[in-house]
Amino acid sequence: GNSVTQMEGPVTLSEEAFLTINCTYTATGYPSLFWYVQYPGEGLQLLLKATKADDKGSNKGFEATYRKETTSFHLEKGSVQVSDSAVYFCALRNAGGTSYGKLTFGQGTILTVHP
Amino acid sequence: DTEVTQTPKHLVMGMTNKKSLKCEQHMGHRAMYWYKQKAKKPPELMFVYSYEKLSINESVPSRFSPECPNSSLLNLHLHALQPEDSALYLCASSRSGAGGNYEQYFGPGTRLTVT
Numbered sequence: 178g179n180s181v182t183q184m185e186g187p188v189t190l191s192e193e194a195f196l197t198i199n200c201t202y203t204a205t206g207y208p209s210l211f212w213y214v215q216y217p218g219e220g221l222q223l224l225l226k227a228t229k230a231d232d233k234g235s236n237k238g239f240e241a242t243y244r245k246e247t248t249s250f251h252l253e254k255g256s257v258q259v260s261d262s263a264v265y266f267c268a269l270r271n272a273g274g275t276s277y278g279k280l281t282f283g284q285g286t287i288l289t290v291h292p
Numbered sequence: 293d294t295e296v297t298q299t300p301k302h303l304v305m306g307m308t309n310k311k312s313l314k315c316e317q318h319m320g321h322r323a324m325y326w327y328k329q330k331a332k333k334p335p336e337l338m339f340v341y342s343y344e345k346l347s348i349n350e351s352v353p354s355r356f357s358p359e360c361p362n363s364s365l366l367n368l369h370l371h372a373l374q375p376e377d378s379a380l381y382l383c384a385s386s387r388s389g390a391g392g393n394y395e396q397y398f399g400p401g402t403r404l405t406v407t
Contacts, residue, residue, distance in 0.1 A: 211395060220298075220382050221335065221398040266334055270396075278323060278386055279348070280396060282334035 179204045183267050183283035190290050196254040198286045200267035208269040210243050210250040215264045257290045296399035298383050304405045307373060313402045315366040315383030324366040326358060327382040335382055373406045
């Protein structure tokens with residue numbers, strides 16, 4: 178079956194520090210990969226996505242590259258801000274069959290950025 | 293516009309009450325989803341509607357009853373809930389269900405408290 182493993186949190190950084198949140202996956206076929214962000218008291222927002230190997234998704238300074246050879250999709254940002262404090266979820270979706278596009282989520286990583 | 297709306301934002305109900313959660317999207321998406329999210333955990337899929345037909349029921353107790361009146365609306369009817377059902381209920385939609393690795397867009401959620 179499908180599974181997603183994220184690095185354990187919480188992660189605490191100072192403003193302008195470099196961020197990496199590791200994500201690895203197990204899946205059959207050719208899944209799409211996503212990063213979602215959840216700010217306190219809100220729903221999930223799609224941060225970025227990649228649909229095939231070597232694709233790089235990017236948005237708001239965040240980047241992640243779909244690495245099929247290492248089955249990874251690590252999230253990076255060069256300089257975090259206090260406003261980036263949130264929970265980050267890595268997820269995958271496999272097309273076709275009877276999965277109806279079910280999303281498989283990682284356990285989430287809590288990021289706190291201090292001024 | 294990638295907006296999914298949910299009402300109400302907060303709901304407190306007793307164990308004998310009947311209430312409904314509402315979700316709406318106007319993106320022309322043909323798949324809609326209900327998720328349940330407990331604090332500090334990833335969302336758990338409950339139901340998937342594809343082209344207004346129930347495609348997946350993740351063994352959800354019958355006290356939760358979904359309904360999809362048309363392609364833009366999704367309801368979740370609640371009856372005789374238990375305190376452990378208190379959670380954030382998230383609605384999501386995507387361009388399609390089966391076939392295609394399309395991303396899901398989430399609403400802000402309904403925070404449900406069962407007393």
